[in-house]
Amino acid sequence: MKKTVTIIGAGLSGLVAATELLKAGHQVVMLDQEPKQAMGGQAFWSFGGLFLVNSGLQRKFRVKDSYELALNDWLGTARFDRLEDEDVWAKKWAEAYIHFACFEKEKYLKSMGIKFAPVLGWAERGGSNAEGHGNSVPRFHITWGTGPGLIEPFVSYCLAHQDFRFLPRHQVTDITIDHHQIKAIIGNILEPSDVERGAPSSRTVIDTFNMDVETLIITTGGIGANHELIKQNWPGRLGKAPEHMIQGVPDSTDGRMLKVSEDAGVRLVNKDRMWHYTEGIRNHTPIWNNHGIRIIPGPSSLWFDAEGNRFTAPDYPGFDTLHTLESICKTGYDYSWFVLTEDIMKKEFVLSGSEQNPDLTGKDYKQILKERLSSHATGPVEKFRTDGADFVEADNLEELISKMNQLAGDDLLDYEKIKKQVELRDLQVDNPFSKDPQITFINGARHFLGDKLIRTAKPHKFLDGRKLIAVKLHIISRKTLGGIQTDLNSQVFSKDEQLIEGLYAAGEVAGFGGGGVHGYGALEGTFLGGCIFSGLRAARGICGK
């Protein structure tokens, strides 16, 4: 029977669900508080990184991966410890998601015309024991065309379909559930807006609406732009919540629908689990409020806390995001420092975000070769080096430390103390053996061709007369790991743990499935993939497949 399905949120998870429902012959009404030009939500801005297991690209790079290895990595990272309660569906989702990433995801993406860039990244390398956090092998696949390349097939499919209706500037403020059945949605109609995609749009209300619904999917994203909510839910285990964070997501990622859903009787779980990066820099050309960009670093920069103490394993660039976040927050400061050489910047600095990678986003092979294999950093990295507020450089370490103190506005960094740590590190570069785990990791990384070619600089000394660079790193908000609890069909549970008839949730608002498929931590590229998987599951659940 043909159904009319209402979807709140035009991000990737909503678009995937809509596409699959339309393919199955149903009608879709999609609402979003933002204007039409913002369709695609956060995914448009993303790097398009996708977690896949045993893919064609991995095999091309001679990376041996398997379902068992990936599941082990996931469980070591997730550390599910609420199995009787909040994690009961999350763990089932994790197992199903690894199965999807290993056996179905690549085929599905191909069926939508989505391809990968010919590079393979190694995110979240771990750095602790085998049973702990991290990817044992490189699994980070970059969508050809980055975020825009990922959303385009879904946006085009929906907009071209006669059974698709899009209602922009519709902001949902209430949902009605009666006797475990979804009944209606209520909200504001906001004034039209022609702001550029991603920029904050007006919140002036020109009317209200009240719609009866039989089947509803909530796909409204997380809380990354709501710093009050982040602080409120901040887990004590990560230390003190940062006083100041920069914002890694557009303002529309306001988390409002989580409270709206909870107030209507929906069960939220794992609110204290979240994923913020530690390598944020202030954008020289901001699009949204307090706009930050994340550096996706290679492994060689030296990482110091605000008082100039070098971090130890596993707090190396690109190894264990949440452990490093905890280490930084426990210092009592909300920032840290990279110290590096020009050679490291050229080879290892990649910026997250579609607009920061115009070669990959524009699918321009010539430009990719020029940007990634040349002796310079990419154009966008060079731009931050000259125009970014967080970069300083000098011809020697003493001058660099003085500039770092100036930038921080205090005198916390002591030249002699930092010099000693860098000298001792340099001493370890002289031979192929090393007791410094970061250098051992770098040597290991260079066994992987992808790293050797474009991601890991040849180990070298810092204090041999080279130009030195320092970057002040802010905590940058991004993802919500907990959320609405759902079963494997993305159907929503009520506070009294019963399924609600007609109500589904997918993407970040549902903790990417089950209310927390990632547990405490993530392997990267799993968020966009989680939107695809949970969006698909919602559509299949509604279709009864």
Ligand SMILES: Cc1cc2nc3c(=O)[nH]c(=O)nc-3n(C[C@H](O)[C@H](O)[C@H](O)COP(=O)(O)OP(=O)(O)OC[C@H]3O[C@@H](n4cnc5c(N)ncnc54)[C@H](O)[C@@H]3O)c2cc1C
């Ligand atoms: C810069 C950047 C880089 C990233 N890179 C990666 C990456 O490489 N790999 C990866 O896996 N992930 C990445 N991510 C994360 C990923 O993009 C997001 O987690 C994902 O796109 C979230 O999609 P979603 O469908 O759940 O929600 P969203 O994309 O947040 O969409 C939600 C939509 O709901 C609308 N909405 C919210 N509340 C209401 C309401 N009350 N009424 C009506 N509409 C509402 C919003 O306006 C929005 O359009 C990145 C994110 C960013 C910002």
